[in-house]
Amino acid sequence: MRIKAVIIPMVAIMLLGGASQFGPQDCVSDYIHHSNLAPTDFGNGIVLEHQEHVGYHSPTDYWGAKRVTLVDCARGREIQLTRSARNGAGWRVVRRERAVQRLLDGGEGLRPDELFAYVEERAEKSRIPIEQSTFETETCGCRAFYPELRGDKKRYEV
Numbered sequence: 001m002r003i004k005a006v007i008i009p010m011v012a013i014m015l016l017g018g019a020s021q022f023g024p025q026d027c028v029s030d031y032i033h034h035s036n037l038a039p040t041d042f043g044n045g046i047v048l049e050h051q052e053h054v055g056y057h058s059p060t061d062y063w064g065a066k067r068v069t070l071v072d073c074a075r076g077r078e079i080q081l082t083r084s085a086r087n088g089a090g091w092r093v094v095r096r097e098r099a100v101q102r103l104l105d106g107g108e109g110l111r112p113d114e115l116f117a118y119v120e121e122r123a124e125k126s127r128i129p130i131e132q133s134t135f136e137t138e139t140c141g142c143r144a145f146y147p148e149l150r151g152d153k154k155r156y157e158v
Contacts, residue, residue: 027140039141047071047141063088073142073149082129099126
């Protein structure tokens with residue numbers, strides 16, 4: 001009888017939606033010297049993923065950096081913008097926080113193709129370091145906000 005008293009409420013909670021849904025908080029991670037903060041929905045199938053990094057990988061990499069990545073969930077494209085960065089001596093070598101925020105504010109509401117063209121053009125003019133790439137596996141932020149846009153990409157797994 002005691003088992004029924006425990007199992008029945010658990011089943012009821014799961015059936016009524018008490019089972020947790022995958023969301024942006026599931027994307028938060030901290031691994032060695034890399035941190036992924038909760039992504040945010042930028043609208044129109046675009047997600048902003050936020051990264052922080054403190055450490056060193058190669059002579060061409062920053063010692064520490066704060067970045068944001070615009071992710072086009074449907075097309076599998078992303079542009080990473082460096083907000084700030086420090087070198088191994090601790091000196092700030094990139095300080096573009098305001099420029100990145102202005103760029104993001106100016107791109108709100110644009111369709112993905114327009115947004116990516118706008119960001120490419122403005123980033124260069126504003127001297128914001130960018131890196132572009134494509135992906136074949138859904139990103140965590142896309143799974144959290146736009147799982148219906150996965151298409152043929154491999155599903156993101158925690």
